[in-house]
Amino acid sequence: MQKRHKHTKESKEKMRIIALKRDNSNRIKSLPSGKKHWRWSENPSILTLHRRLHREHGKASLHKCKCGKQARDWALVGKKYTDNIKDYLPLCRKCHISMDKGWKKVDRSKHKIIRDKRGRITNTIVK
Template sequence: MTLQTDLTGHRHGHLTAVRFHRGSRQRQGTWECLCDCGETRHLSVAKFRRNKSCGCERPAHVSAAQRGVWDTETPTYPTAHQRVYSAKGQAAEHACPCGEQAAQWAYDGLDPDEFETRVSFKGVERIVKYSGDPKHYRALCISCHVKQDRYGKEVVS
């Protein structure tokens, strides 16, 4: 058993640790952190110490070249997922519609301006569709994400 560092009231950048949320045996707990802008994020101790805001300050922290990647009309697959993470936080901070803890962001397939790219995973190459708009992603557990992507089954919200 490891002891959790008490961060209650500690500040890092624009974030203040408010309260600890115990994790399961498989997942470590997270700290509910309040940003000066009013947003709340759930972060591990390491991420609390690494991040200085909820993401609201991100444009001030990145280079002009990196901002150009964010502002592009045709984002790469990794950039699209980074946009989702920046807008919505970690998927694990949300519940899947089935009631389990979410683990991944899943594209809903509804963006009329969707993009396609080839990705290779475990030696298998396939074409994946994705969106540059974070509103077309939802947090799902791995089981529901597989059902949606592989079998086209609707995951009820």
């Protein structure tokens, strides 16, 4: 394709129809997922963990909190960081804050932010 070439509306529509007819489902289904995926990490970042939560359970706002209100956050049930998505609950902001008040009593010397070479947060617990 040459530079500055603009497709007409008809050619764009033809390309769109061809793209819709393509069946990529078998190719996508055959990709490994979960622990079989080559990029799987046993010690995921917080961002990766939230992506896993959203993929498995959807956004927290789609669920109800234990108090009956609309949930807003995914909250860790225990005090120890874990990559098990079963240890997270959808909670409303009020319940999440009240549950986290117990964290103020926790010794934070074992907790610090670790960043990778790009400056992204990779883990928050030092073992």
